Amino acid sequence: MFGLKADWSLEVFERYFTMGDYAGGEARWCPGCGDHAVLSAAQRLLRDEQQRPEMSVCVSGIGCSSRMPHYLGTFGFHGLHGRALPVACGIKARRPELDVWVATGDGDCFSIGTAHWIHAIRYNMNMTLMVFDNAIYGLTKAQTSPTSPEGFKTNTHPQGAILPAHNPLTVTLGVTNASFVAQVVDWNPPLLYETLKAAYRHKGTGFVRIIQRCPVYAESVSKEMQDNPDRFVLLEHPQGISIDKSAGRQFPNRVEHDPSDLNRAFQIAADESRLPVGLLYHNPDAACYEDLSSQGVEMTPDERLAGFNKVLDRITI
Amino acid sequence: MVDTTAAAGTALRPKTIREHIVEIVSDSGEGAQKAGQTFGTVCARMGNGVWTVEIIPAEIQPPARSPAGASGIRIRLASRYVTNMGDEADIVVAFNEQVLYSRIVNGAYKKGTQVLLENKWRDDAVPEIREQYAKAVAEFRKNGLIVHELPIEKACLEITQNPRRGKNMFVLGMLCRIYSRDVELAKSEIAVTFSRKGDKVIEINHRLFDAGYQFAQEKLALGYEVPPQPAEETEGKRFIVTNGNTALGLGVMASGMELVSMYPITPATSASHYLADVYHEVGGFVHQAEDEIAAAGFAIGSSFAGKTACTITSGPGLALKTEMLALAVMAEVPLVVCLVQRGGPSTGLPTKVEQGDLLATLFGEPGDAPKVVIAAATIEECLHFVIMARRIAETFRTPVILLTDANLATGVQPYQRPEASLDWLAPPVDQSEWDENIPPYNWDPESGLSPRPIPGMPGGQYILTGLAHTKHSKVAYDSDSNQHGCNMRSRKFAALASTLKPPLVHGDDEGDLLVVGWGSTLGAIEEAVDRARAGGHKVSSVHLRFILPMEPGLKKIFQRFRKVMTVEINYSDEPGAPFITEDTRRYAQLAMLLRAHTLIDIDCWSVVFGHPLQPGIIHNVLIKRLEALKGEA
Numbered sequence: 006m007f008g009l010k011a012d013w014s015l016e017v018f019e020r021y022f023t024m025g026d027y028a029g030g031e032a033r034w035c036p037g038c039g040d041h042a043v044l045s046a047a048q049r050l051l052r053d054e055q056q057r058p059e060m061s062v063c064v065s066g067i068g069c070s071s072r073m074p075h076y077l078g079t080f081g082f083h084g085l086h087g088r089a090l091p092v093a094c095g096i097k098a099r100r101p102e103l104d105v106w107v108a109t110g111d112g113d114c115f116s117i118g119t120a121h122w123i124h125a126i127r128y129n130m131n132m133t134l135m136v137f138d139n140a141i142y143g144l145t146k147a148q149t150s151p152t153s154p155e156g157f158k159t160n161t162h163p164q165g166a167i168l169p170a171h172n173p174l175t176v177t178l179g180v181t182n183a184s185f186v187a188q189v190v191d192w193n194p195p196l197l198y199e200t201l202k203a204a205y206r207h208k209g210t211g212f213v214r215i216i217q218r219c220p221v222y223a224e225s226v227s228k229e230m231q232d233n234p235d236r237f238v239l240l241e242h243p244q245g246i247s248i249d250k251s252a253g254r255q256f257p258n259r260v261e262h263d264p265s266d267l268n269r270a271f272q273i274a275a276d277e278s279r280l281p282v283g284l285l286y287h288n289p290d291a292a293c294y295e296d297l298s299s300q301g302v303e304m305t306p307d308e309r310l311a312g313f314n315k316v317l318d319r320i321t322i
Numbered sequence: 323m324v325d326t327t328a329a330a331g332t333a334l335r336p337k338t339i340r341e342h343i344v345e346i347v348s349d350s351g352e353g354a355q356k357a358g359q360t361f362g363t364v365c366a367r368m369g370n371g372v373w374t375v376e377i378i379p380a381e382i383q384p385p386a387r388s389p390a391g392a393s394g395i396r397i398r399l400a401s402r403y404v405t406n407m408g409d410e411a412d413i414v415v416a417f418n419e420q421v422l423y424s425r426i427v428n429g430a431y432k433k434g435t436q437v438l439l440e441n442k443w444r445d446d447a448v449p450e451i452r453e454q455y456a457k458a459v460a461e462f463r464k465n466g467l468i469v470h471e472l473p474i475e476k477a478c479l480e481i482t483q484n485p486r487r488g489k490n491m492f493v494l495g496m497l498c499r500i501y502s503r504d505v506e507l508a509k510s511e512i513a514v515t516f517s518r519k520g521d522k523v524i525e526i527n528h529r530l531f532d533a534g535y536q537f538a539q540e541k542l543a544l545g546y547e548v549p550p551q552p553a554e555e556t557e558g559k560r561f562i563v564t565n566g567n568t569a570l571g572l573g574v575m576a577s578g579m580e581l582v583s584m585y586p587i588t589p590a591t592s593a594s595h596y597l598a599d600v601y602h603e604v605g606g607f608v609h610q611a612e613d614e615i616a617a618a619g620f621a622i623g624s625s626f627a628g629k630t631a632c633t634i635t636s637g638p639g640l641a642l643k644t645e646m647l648a649l650a651v652m653a654e655v656p657l658v659v660c661l662v663q664r665g666g667p668s669t670g671l672p673t674k675v676e677q678g679d680l681l682a683t684l685f686g687e688p689g690d691a692p693k694v695v696i697a698a699a700t701i702e703e704c705l706h707f708v709i710m711a712r713r714i715a716e717t718f719r720t721p722v723i724l725l726t727d728a729n730l731a732t733g734v735q736p737y738q739r740p741e742a743s744l745d746w747l748a749p750p751v752d753q754s755e756w757d758e759n760i761p762p763y764n765w766d767p768e769s770g771l772s773p774r775p776i777p778g779m780p781g782g783q784y785i786l787t788g789l790a791h792t793k794h795s796k797v798a799y800d801s802d803s804n805q806h807g808c809n810m811r812s813r814k815f816a817a818l819a820s821t822l823k824p825p826l827v828h829g830d831d832e833g834d835l836l837v838v839g840w841g842s843t844l845g846a847i848e849e850a851v852d853r854a855r856a857g858g859h860k861v862s863s864v865h866l867r868f869i870l871p872m873e874p875g876l877k878k879i880f881q882r883f884r885k886v887m888t889v890e891i892n893y894s895d896e897p898g899a900p901f902i903t904e905d906t907r908r909y910a911q912l913a914m915l916l917r918a919h920t921l922i923d924i925d926c927w928s929v930v931f932g933h934p935l936q937p938g939i940i941h942n943v944l945i946k947r948l949e950a951l952k953g954e955a
Contacts, residue, residue, distance in 0.1 A: 029785065029794070059780045060420075062627070074785045075797070080777045081785035084619070084628060085649055091616035095623020095631070096777070098609065099580050100751070103777055124612035166430060180788065301605025306747050312603035313575050313742050320562045321739055322367045 026058050027051045027078045034069060039191030039217035040137060044076055047106065047135075049167035050205060051079070061104040064093040068146050069133075070137030070217070073108035079181040085116030090125035090134075094118050097130045098298040105132035112142045115173050126180040129209045133201065134214070136173070137191075139219035140226045146296035147222040154226060174274035174285065178267065184209035184291035186270065187246065187284045191217040192231065192247045195252035196282065203246055203284060209291050216280070230280070240264075240283030241271070248283075256282060336502045336545035336749070341400030343408045346493060347425055348417035349386045350379055350393040353490030358395030359734060360515055361497050364508045364738040365397070366563055369550025371404040372397065373845075374734040375934070377425070384488075387443075387451070388425035389423035396430075399501070401549045404735065405700065405845020409938035411435055413500070415493050415543070417474075418443060419458035426465075428933060434467030436544060438496070441471035470542060477537050481529050491527040495534025500544045505535065560739040566704040566730030566842075567593035570660050573708025574632050575604045576740060578747030579658065581631040583609040583620040588672040589728040590636045590662035614639040618646035618659075625654040625655050626786060628751035628776035630712055632658040637666045637679050640686065647721055648687035649788045651811065654763065654774070656715035656722075660710065663841075665932050674932030676730040677841050678709045678892040680911040683723045684870055692812050694718065696869040697725040699844035702737040703867070704730055709746045718814045719774055725869075725889075729842040729934040758784030763793040763810070770813030815871045822868060824875030829855055829862030832882035834951050835944065837863040838924070839889050840912055843935050847889055859948050866912070876922040885951055887925040888913040890938055894928045 026049040034040045051061065061079035065071035074081025084092050093107045114122050114136045125134070126296035141159065142148040148161040151171035158165050177186050185207045189200040198213070204211025207301050218227035239256035241248065245264050253259075258279065264271060264287040273281045304312070323336040333441055344361070346354040355376050362374040377394040384391030398408045410432035416422050416439050425431065464838075478485035478492050485492075485706050491512060498508045509528055525680065539543070550556070564572065570593040574582055582601070584594045598608045611617035614635060621631035635643065640661055641946045650657045661680045665671025683695045694714055698704045703728050711722040756775045762784035764772045772793075775782030789797045790804045798804070828848050839847045844865045851863045862883070878885045894910040895902045913926035927943045929935075 057780075059778055059783055062777050064623070075787075077785075078783060080783050082623070083785055083787040083789070084622075085645055085788060088615060088619045088646070091611065092626070095581075095583065095609075095620035095625075096627040098583075098607070098620065098624050099629040099631075100624075100627040100777065107346075120470070120612050120618055124616070184925030202664075298581075298607050298609060300607060301602060304605035306578070306744050307751075309439035309575075309578065309604045309747060310742055310744055316572070316575065316600050316603055317562060317739055317742070320564055320568075322363060322561050322563055322736060 013218065014183060020057070022052055022055055024048055024052050026216050029074070029076045029078050029081070032076045037218065037220035038069070038279070039139065039215070039219070040070055040073070042191040042194055042197060043070075043135060043137060043215055043217070044073060046194060046201055048077070049198060050201050054205065056104055057199075058079075060102070061106065062093075062096055063106040063108060064089045064096065065108040065142070066110070066118060068110040068113045068142070070110040071113060072107050074289050087116070088112050088121065089113065090118060092119040093132055093150055094125055094128055094130050094294070095142075096130060097295050099302055101131070101295040101299045105130075107132055107134045109134070109136050111138040111150045111173075112138065115171060123176075123180055126177055126210055126212060127182045129182045129184050129291050130178045130295050131208050131210070131293055133204045133211045134213065135201070136214045137217045138173070138214050139217045139223055140170070141223035143219050143222055153223075156224065157223075165314060172274065173214055173276065178286055180275055182291050183212070183286065184288045185211040186286040187212070188214045188216065188281055190230070190282060191215055193251055193252055193255055196246065199246050199248065200223065200284075207287065208289065209293055236280055237282050238273070238279040240281055240285065242284070244287065245284040324896055327726070334543055334545040336547040340402070340545045341398065341404075341408075342413065342501070342546060342548060343411040344397045344399070344497060345377070345394060345411045345414040345425065346490075347392050347394035347414060347421045348874065349391055349421065350382070350384055352393070352417055352486060354394040354417070354493075356515065357490035357494045358397050359756050360508070360511050362397045362734060363398070363511050363563055364498065364503050365399040365548070366561065367507055368504060370399045370548055371402050371403040371551050371555055372399050372735055373407055374398070375407045375729070376732045377818065378732070387418050387420040389420050389427075390707065390927075392421040393422045394421070399548050399563060402551055403555065404740040406849060406937065407733070407934055409936050413438065415496070416440065417489065419455050419462075422458070424577060424713060430858045435467050437467050437469045438542070439461060439471050440474045442475045444471065456789040459487055461712070472541060473870065474537075477533060481533055482526060485879045488530045491530040492534035492537070492834065495531040495536075496538040496542075497533045498531070500546060500586070501540035502545065502547045509635060511542075561736040562739045563734060563736045564701065565592075565679070565705070565826045566698070566701045566726050568596045568663065569701050569704035570634065570662075570708055570726065571596040571600075572740075573705040575601065575606065575714035576705065576742050576746050577709040579632050579712055580606045580629055580748075581609060581621065581624045582606070582634060583611055583617045583631055584634050585611050585614045585617045585639060587614070587636045587639045589664055589731045590639070590660070592731065593634050593660065608907070613647060614642035618643040622646060622650055622657055625657050626777070628778070630656045630658065630716055630748060632660060632708070632712075634660040634662070636662050636664050637682070638669060640679060640682060644686050646689045647693065648689065650721040651687065651691040651693050652788050653786045654719040654772070654811065655786070656719060658711045658715055659721060659723045661709065661723055661725050662677070662731045663725060665930065671730065671932045675842070675934050676891050676930055676932065677727055677843070678911070679725065680840070680869065680892070681914070683725065684915075690728045690812065691868060692815050693720050694815065694818065696722065697841045697866065697867055698867055699739070699867060701730055701733060701735055705740060707867075713911065714750060714818070718818055719772065720814060722729055725841060727842050733842075751778070752776055753778045755780045761793040762795045763791070763795055764942065765810040768813070769817040770810035771817065782855060819871035819874060822871070822874055825864050825866060825873050827862050827864055827879060830860065831862070831879075833860030833862050835859075835861040835948055836880060836883035837861065837889050837944065838866065838886060838912065838916065839863065840861050840866045840869065843889060843891065846935045846937045846940055849937035850944055853937065854944045854948070857945075859944070860949060861944055869915070872915075872919055876916065877922065878901055880920055880922050885925065885947070886916075886922060887927060887947065888916065889935065889943070890926065891930065891935055892928055893930050894926050
């Protein structure tokens with residue numbers, strides 16, 4: 006009748022979710038840890054998108070950042086070191102309607118989970134992949150990570166890390182079927198929010214490397230970056246991350262970059278004198294594995310049974 | 323040398339026999355297996371009990387005419403249900419003499435085995451080959467084999483330019499003549515076999531078949547009739563013919579599981595090959611993961627999301643999946659793991675038979691990680707146990723490991739076509755509202771069982787964790803929470819055990835010797851026991867399907883026998899070997915378990931020869947054991 010929508014019978018009482026609906030347990034990260042910023046950006050995004058909490062799953066591995074599911078009000082899967090991605094992909098395989106987030110770190114994703122990182126990018130399943138990169142193993146107390154700067158002193162390399170830091174951006178961009186590669190810092194909340202939003206809305210794996218502060222074991226790494234905004238270059242483009250003025254002010258260096266240009270994205274990523282912030286690469290049309298892996302989910306039990314009997318017919322003597 | 327039986331076959335009256343074992347051995351790629359499978363199917367369709375098993379070289383393309391390169395097939399056909407590959411072959415068709423050597427080493431033949439040998443090597447251009455051939459034939463004859471040197475390839479050349487590819491159907495024709503098979507039936511099977519290759523290929527293979535049939539009739543005085551099984555065993559029943567891996571694939575489909583997540587590994591992969599071919603017909607999907615760990619993780623993710631999945635692997639893959647399995651145990655995620663065992667440790671014997679992973683499935687993970695472990699004993703059980711595994715996995719919120727092995731994986735036999743039922747399929751994913759007051763691990767204090775929230779259920783949100791946790795799935799490192807969690811995760815299996823019946827004893831309920839087995843050795847053990855019993859011995863056997871939880875009532879059964887021993891295909895120290903004493907002897911895997919489980923002094927006999935146990939070998943072992951018991955009495 007008056008004011009009732011045609012689909013009124015589906016949901017008489019519309020649910021509205023507040024930040025509280027996305028809150029889980031009290032976050033136990035150290036004071037000053039960059040992870041807090043990521044958590045609140047994600048919660049705000051879920052609220053703004055009015056994502057049903059029971060339809061979201063946050064999957065993580067092991068490490069400080071992998072505690073994130075415990076602090077969200079969604080479903081969560083806090084699994085094994087390095088193995089968040091296969092689990093996340095498996096969740097998506099036959100339940101593509103679920104909203105999947107992955108929280109992983111530089112050790113979890115770029116070291117023990119390397120195989121899954123490469124292949125998950127290739128599968129390009131629709132999920133938001135947040136790599137909290139603080140260049141150190143925090144939970145196990147200060148061991149060298151693949152992204153620790155050369156010479157950085159840790160408990161496993163007290164004389165300083167012996168290898169140059171690994172570049173996860175060029176690696177990710179190099180994976181066939183990569184569809185969304187962005188980089189952001191935890192200490193710029195509006196930009197962090199907008200970057201996660203773009204990754205969330207992208208259909209495919211939204212890979213976001215979040216350069217994140219560890220005030221306990223790697224303070225010098227982030228301090229050096231924060232003290233020298235010249236280290237960064239902000240990527241601007243109408244198809245890129247939307248940047249408001251106040252957030253952009255942090256980055257004096259800007260460059261126009263079309264995120265559909267993969268070759269240029271490579272060059273930007275490979276130039277380690279300047280850390281890019283923004284969207285390096287975006288291909289909204291890359292194939293998503295769940296479109297294949299979920300084939301047949303709609304079949305009824307009767308159809309499955311009929312299919313099985315047909316299969317049996319062929320081997321019946 | 324002229325074949326002594328030449329031209330003698332024309333007016334031959336076939337001799338009626340109860341069973342025979344036939345082998346076809348060749349270099350790799352000569353189609354022996356296809357010929358054998360087709361012959362087996364023809365026999366099955368004519369009502370015989372049949373077991374076929376492939377003889378597989380470890381390499382894809384081993385050098386020609388090398389003993390280690392023997393590739394082929396064994397077919398055991400009988401007037402009764404067949405459960406195993408049997409002992410020595412009665413007839414072997416060999417495409418060259420060298421490949422016979424490895425079969426001889428394996429004890430595949432006996433004095434009097436008829437060898438139908440390709441004779442083209444006798445006149446080969448290479449002198450060395452001619453010498454090898456002559457030497458081998460003389461040796462075979464000296465050892466009691468009856469060798470018929472036959473110009474098989476020459477006869478094929480009259481029909482095809484490429485006898486290497488056509489010889490197999492010629493041989494099928496020969497065998498069909500020797501065993502008085504129905505020609506029309508055989509030809510229709512050939513048409514099925516080559517249906518994808520078109521009429522021209524079918525036609526030429528029919529001609530090769532006819533020529534082979536004619537050839538055997540003219541050149542061989544061998545003719546047998548193997549009557550079908552008693553009508554009551556087959557009447558009104560429909561049969562399917564598969565190997566154990568295909569049976570696993572069928573079980574996956576019949577269980578309603580929609581996802582198999584795997585990584586290629588011998589000898590498990592063919593199960594996934596089969597599924598990849600037909601799974602879409604029931605709406606399923608095979609995911610080939612980047613590695614074994616990811617294959618397990620992907621399946622666990624799907625199961626967590628409400629679609630219980632299956633991963634299929636072999637020993638080295640199981641080792642890699644260990645941590646994932648422990649996670650599934652800790653977080654109580656349903657999961658089906660089909661483990662097609664091969665020889666180990668390490669890369670071991672990839673294509674060969676062993677039952678060496680039993681203890682790894684039980685104790686492979688750090689900490690206490692109980693899960694259901696079951697073992698299929700027949701090809702048919704490979705199918706039905708997957709359905710049972712999915713059901714148990716969901717009801718008991720646990721991983722279930724289903725053990726099979728390379729013997730079941732490659733053995734082919736007819737068995738009753740299952741009457742698939744909707745009850746076998748997984749129910750649709752429950753998306754109803756979850757009462758927020760019910761914790762995600764609402765353990766029943768007695769049984770440890772709990773219902774499971776599934777993503778999508780409003781109010782069901784929880785955080786699964788591999789860390790020690792409370793019933794609320796909250797991380798908890800305190801003593802009580804950890805003890806309680808372990809209690810609950812263990813209790814489930816005692817609850818499951820309470821639903822099981824004691825195993826049936828094959829033979830009398832009491833006696834001198836009880837043989838205990840598990841897995842693919844069922845048929846061979848029971849055949850050996852039957853033989854010994856027919857000889858007046860008081861021996862029986864028990865075959866276990868459930869390993870964890872252990873089947874109930876074992877101690878009572880064991881106590882009714884003077885001696886209990888396991889027969890297994892895994893390693894144990896041989897009593898009396900250097901340094902091996904009662905203190906140092908390592909027992910076979912099931913024996914070790916049963917000794918701990920029953921506190922009975924259970925003996926074992928086990929070998930790791932890499933091939934299936936044969937009834938004759940087991941029979942000899944039992945007789946020796948029984949003789950020793952007599953001495954002790």
